Amino acid sequence: MPKTVCIVGAGPSGLAAAKSLLHDVPAGTFDVTIFDAQSRIGGLWPSSRDDTASQVHPLMVANQSKHTVQFSDLAWEEGSPDLPKAWQVGLYLERYFQAYCQGAKLSLGNRVEKAEALPTPEGVDAGSWRVQTRAHDGQVKEHNFDCLLVASGFFGRPLRPSGVAADSDVPVIHSSEYRNLPALLGKTPGGGGKILVVGGQMSGIEIAGTIAAHLSSAVHSPGTCSIANADRYSIHHIIQRPTWVFPLHLSPKPALSAPPFLPLDLGSYNLSNRSYPLANKEGHISVEAAQTVHAIYRQTVGSDQSLFSAKVAVGGDDTKNPPYLAVSDTYLEFVRTGLISVSHGKLQSISGNTATIIPAGEQTNDVAAVVLATGFEASASVSFLPMSIQNTLSICPTDLNNTLALGFHGTCHPDVPNLGFVGFYRSPYWGVMEMQARFVAALWAAGGPSSSLPPAMRAALSNDTSIDRAIQLRADPRASQFPMGDYPWLMAEFATALGLEISPPLEKMPQLPPTNKEMNILTPARYPPKSPTDFQRSETAKALQQTEAAAWAGLTSGKFVAKAVFRSLLGEWKLERSLVSKLPSHPSGHFSGTAKFLLRDGTRDGRETEFDNLEKNSDVGLEYLYVEEGDFKASNGLTFRATRRYVWRYNELRDKLSVWFVKTDDQIRADYLFHDVDFAVAEQDDGKGWRATAGHLCIDDFYDVNYEFRFQAINLKDWRLAYTVKGPKKDYTIDGTYRR
Missing domain, CATH: 3.50.50.60 (FAD/NAD(P)-binding domain)
Incomplete structure (x- = not known):
């Protein structure tokens, strides 16, 4: 007879758990039921941009890329953004459920209100659970299960x-x-x-x-x-x-004036930058370790952040504290x-x-x-457990990071062998969730922590100090921001216990400082299932290809540079511009003033057809209203006030920056395209930054446009816009420099 398992929660943790119980152990080992209080799967993650009932805003951009926000054997669909929005994550989870969780009984709209640990019959290794659920209509039911798996999430109740x-x-x-x-x-x-x-x-x-x-x-x-x-x-x-505030794209070469960019996690999880064997870098943070990490962060962002405001600067004694x-x-x-x-x-x-x-x-x-x-009070997510069990797990509602003291990296407790956890900690990276699910499935399939376990798993549990560590960190003033935040180390720990080997990259990867070794990017797909089906093998390969292609594109073809420029333009710039005319009808002169990039939601103006043909749930992104104002002093001695306006847009699917004219009768609306900004990949960094070109034919006049965007690490330090205009009645050059 299969063991019956109750999974509490149909978010990513619950779905990963269901998949492992159904597919990562011999078929028929478990009979799985999933309960969730919501009327849909996905947990925190909505699956529509109009779904405002979730705790996560549907338009929130994930702070990890799709290469990390995925499971090992389901790739994102082609054309998906590298940094997906919350509703797109929800759609991914719906696909995952369809692919792997159809064998589970799904009971939506049913909240688990109480779980009672039944007495252990004599001669039986583990007892069972009586679970009470309440439906939306108030109907209460009771169910019996052999095992209980908590996947109700760490974000229990707003604090x-x-x-x-x-x-x-x-x-x-x-x-x-x-x-x-x-x-x-x-x-x-x-x-x-x-x-x-x-x-x-x-x-x-x-x-x-x-x-x-x-x-x-x-x-x-x-x-x-x-x-x-x-x-x-x-x-x-x-x-x-x-x-420290990081943008969604960072550079692995921040010293360059034309640095390449990657989604922030691809560089963070480059295993070539770690020494082996991996050691846990989170938990207790010494002064020396804190200062080392602060120095790395400062190098990454290119300053101590004081250039934005002294209030957000990280320096002095701050660098002795955990970052x-x-x-x-x-x-x-x-x-x-x-x-x-x-x-x-x-x-x-x-x-x-x-x-x-x-x-x-x-x-x-x-x-x-x-x-x-x-923040959130995580203890609300386990309020259905009996107080005796909560005491066994050393519950501490006031500790938002170490609410429960759980064994082997948040998965179990030796005194309650038929109770498991997946995703019950802050920053539950999806790869670790999947590993936790595999670990609990293997543990229960083998009958619990006994001699029947594989040697590697038995050794992992025997040497585990997770419970003591969680309790010690509760009183540690030097505890890290995320006590379980060392993703590569956690993945390696689970892999060793489960007997999994990390797969090699598919292809040769680019070399990066400081080690000058080939990139070795950790993603969930690097740890595929032990016995994959053809479908799983294909999805894993697709996911790896997507990650490696993104890395190569960012490091060799300038992908993500347009996004980095667009992000960094926000705000006000000092503008100095010279105009040199070869025709007496157009006087030369100098403009001095300001240029403001005013952020707003993307508008339909000027691109009505494209806008109207967007697929359901698509997103037009953001744009700037560009406003410059200042004084133009002509060579003939005249001085007058001058202003001009444009709309700047970034298209994420095309990875393209563009500039649009505004309507003459309504100068906050876009009219028609001025030009696309085409970035050129330089052979070497000459200190002038990223170069880009554009062209525009305005009736008989041709605008030949040239840009130089010079970075200081991840932010624009200054930039230059010059263009030559030639036509029957025009022959002049404009050269402007923008500085903060």
Whole structure:
């Protein structure tokens, strides 16, 4: 008879668990049932851009690429973006369920409310579980299972700090509840004010950048503004300590003025940069280790971040503390523009529309709304377990990182052999989730931690210190941001226990500093199933090909450079431009002023056919309204005020940057294409940055355009735009330099 297994949760952890129980052990070993309180699979991940009921915003961009956000034996569909949005991750999970989980009984709309560990009959190795579920209509049922697998996720209940009442005079929401400005501010008088964002780690940085982008779009988009007086709102971000902020694309060669770019995780998980045997780099962080990592981060971003604001600079004694990291393409530039202001401290209270920040007692007036990016209480995800079991697992609701003390990297506990966990920790990289699922399936298939286990697995459990380590970290002031954050080490630990070998790269890979070895990128597909089917073998190969192709394209053909340039243009630049005319009818002169790149949602103007033909759930991305203003001093002595406007766009599917003319009668709307920006890959770095060219024929006049984009690590330091215009009545050259 197969063992019956109850899986709590149909998110990525639950689906990975179901797949392993059904396919990674002999067929018929387990009879699997999945319960989920939601009416769909996917957990946090919605499968439609209109699904706003999830804890994750459907348009949120994943902070790991599709090469990491995948399982070993299902590749992303061709044409999928390297950095998918949340709803696209949901669609991937639907495909995964169809491919591998059809053998499970799926019970959606049924919340597991209670799980009771039944007494162990004499002579039986393990007892069983009585599971109580409640349907949406209130119907309660009881079920018996041999094993219980918890895949209910680490983000159990939004955590709200004491002193910040939900019935405040201003709207107070958790960051997971934010969807748009009208929902946040729709019930306020609309007179403007500060949107207070509380929390300076991953979700705080991300939500502050997101709301800033929404404000910018509301102010600078054509048509009716989504909220009244949008230009009177700003963001006040309260953080306890500075955090390194990485964009979604980094460079493995940050010293170059024309650096190549890759999705941020491809370089981070390059095993050629690690020494062997792998040692765990997370958990307790010594002062020396902290300073080493801070130095690496500083080299990666090219500064201590003080060029954006002294409030976000990471230096001095900060470099002795364990580093914190967040991901956002927009946050730092919005700090530089002033749309986001930053205070250090903790929010003590909200009274009326005034916030008090301690320890300095700083008061922030004119608060219009509060967004709490204060994390989640994971203990809510295991509240259905009996208190005796919770005590056995050393539950500590106040420790947000080490809520439970679980064995072998968060999978099990020796005192409850028929209870397993998958994905119950912060930063559950998908490869580790899959490995956890394989480990629990193999453990239960062999009958638990006994002599029947394979030697490697028995040794792994015998030498495991995960439980003691989790308890020790609870009182460690030098605990890392993510105690289980060393992805390569965790993957290697599971592989050793399971007897899995990492597969080699498919092809020769590019060499990179500092080791000057070929890239050796860790992805889930590097650890395929032991006995793959033809379909699995094909999907694994496809996934590996996608990853290696992305690496080669980024390092040799300039892929992702257009995106890096587009991201880094945000904000205001000082512009100096000279005009040299060979015809007396057009005077020469010099322009001095500013150029602003004002971020907004992509618009339909000028590309109506393309826009209307987008597939369902497609995304047009973002664009800038470009506004330059200044004084032009002509060679004949005349000086006059001058301005011009364009729309700059980035097309992710084409990886193309383009510039558009604006309408003469409505200068915030795009009219028609001026030119595409074509980047040229240089043979060597000469200090002038990335070069790009473009051309445009305007009736009889031809514009020959040349760009130079010079980087300081991942951010534009300055850039140059020059073009020559020739025609029957025109013959002049314009050369402009943009600096922060």
